[in-house]
Amino acid sequence: MARPGSLLLMTDTAHANTELAARLTIDVVDGGGASGTMAEDVLAGLTAERKQLPPKYFYDDAGSRLFEQITELPEYYPTRAERELLEETADGLMAGLRPVEIVELGAGSSAKTRRLLSAPTAHEHLRRFVPMDVSREIVESSALGLLRDYPYLSVHGVIGDFERHLGRIPQALGRRLVLFLGGTIGNLHPPERTAFLTGVRGLLGPGDRVLIGLDLVKDVPTMEAAYNDAAGVTAAFNRNMLWAINRELGANFDPDAFAHRAFFNAEESRIEMHLVPSVAQEVSAPDIPLHVTIRPTETIWTESSYKFTVASIEEMLTGAGLRLEHCYTNEHPDRRFALALAAPA
Numbered sequence: 001m002a003r004p005g006s007l008l009l010m011t012d013t014a015h016a017n018t019e020l021a022a023r024l025t026i027d028v029v030d031g032g033g034a035s036g037t038m039a040e041d042v043l044a045g046l047t048a049e050r051k052q053l054p055p056k057y058f059y060d061d062a063g064s065r066l067f068e069q070i071t072e073l074p075e076y077y078p079t080r081a082e083r084e085l086l087e088e089t090a091d092g093l094m095a096g097l098r099p100v101e102i103v104e105l106g107a108g109s110s111a112k113t114r115r116l117l118s119a120p121t122a123h124e125h126l127r128r129f130v131p132m133d134v135s136r137e138i139v140e141s142s143a144l145g146l147l148r149d150y151p152y153l154s155v156h157g158v159i160g161d162f163e164r165h166l167g168r169i170p171q172a173l174g175r176r177l178v179l180f181l182g183g184t185i186g187n188l189h190p191p192e193r194t195a196f197l198t199g200v201r202g203l204l205g206p207g208d209r210v211l212i213g214l215d216l217v218k219d220v221p222t223m224e225a226a227y228n229d230a231a232g233v234t235a236a237f238n239r240n241m242l243w244a245i246n247r248e249l250g251a252n253f254d255p256d257a258f259a260h261r262a263f264f265n266a267e268e269s270r271i272e273m274h275l276v277p278s279v280a281q282e283v284s285a286p287d288i289p290l291h292v293t294i295r296p297t298e299t300i301w302t303e304s305s306y307k308f309t310v311a312s313i314e315e316m317l318t319g320a321g322l323r324l325e326h327c328y329t330n331e332h333p334d335r336r337f338a339l340a341l342a343a344p345a
């Protein structure tokens with residue numbers, strides 16, 4: 001028989017859950033963002049002369065968890081650097097802009113975003129948080145945590161692809177701050193970046209702003225170490241894409257037969273991540289249908305992480321109809337990172 005105390009607890013929990021659910025909306029676009037195009041992307045990428053796969057396929061549930069581990073690694077300076085910048089700027093930004101909603105693209109766990117939600121003025125003006133990500137699990141779990149910790153906030157999550165589904169971001173409730181943190185902008189090649197930022201420009205009204213986290217060019221050993229950690233977490237993250245493709249498309253990759261390789265390509269100002277087979281791999285996925293041989297002399301290029309300068313940031317924004325209003329930089333030589341605040345031009 002339940003004791004009165006535990007009955008009370010259960011009633012309280014049910015009430016709390018109902019209250020949280022009333023503040024939560026989750027929209028799932030196209031069956032969950034990236035999945036709709038995976039077959040086409042994998043077929044095109046692995047039959048191309050230079051084999052490649054888009055980085056969005058890293059982020060199944062296991063991949064999202066591995067990325068969270070990467071953010072804590074001693075070698076991975078970008079998360080710490082961006083957190084430091086947010087620590088310095090969050091209160092002033094929130095008090096100055098007074099956004100009614102924050103839209104976060106590629107939100108992941110939104111761990112750093114909490115610094116903005118915790119700004120002293122936030123509860124006075126902020127009403128809604130709109131995280132968009134391809135990974136459903138991470139959006140749902142972070143939404144529940146945020147609803148619990150910020151009682152003034154509603155959360156409208158969108159599970160979708162920020163390169164294809166920006167039109168599914170709900171109508172603005174009022175002044176909007178769009179966030180694109182974590183250096184994710186660096187995963188897009190220049191033409192894709194311009195298309196994406198032009199789409200972001202379309203989400204902004206006259207008083208709205210976008211805040212973008214970008215990694216800055218620094219000494220090569222520091223940049224390369226961040227993608228070659230001693231614990232091998234980035235290598236596991238890289239190989240996880242092959243496990244995800246096996247599961248989703250019935251492919252027969254042997255992920256452990258692929259080595260992780262990451263290096264700085266100075267000409268293109270980017271870190272490149274590749275998977276390299278130790279011996280020739282026959283890969284097939286009958287449903288696509290795919291059948292390719294991947295030799296040790298070639299690689300599968302899985303990610304680029306472009307590194308910027310303040311000048312290249314300004315040029316990129318201008319090309320998308322945005323005006324750089326302020327570039328907050330962290331001048332520590334090993335942690336140089338930028339938060340670019342931009343307005344519609």
Ligand SMILES: C[S@@+](CC[C@H](N)C(=O)[O-])C[C@H]1O[C@@H](n2cnc3c(N)ncnc32)[C@H](O)[C@@H]1O
Nearest residue numbers: 056059106107108133134135160161162181182
């Ligand atoms: C580098 S992580 C950054 C996560 C978080 N913003 C941070 O700063 O720690 C990239 C995030 O973007 C998401 N993502 C990658 N490509 C995406 C796409 N095309 N559409 C939506 N989300 C995407 C991933 O699932 C992941 O959560």
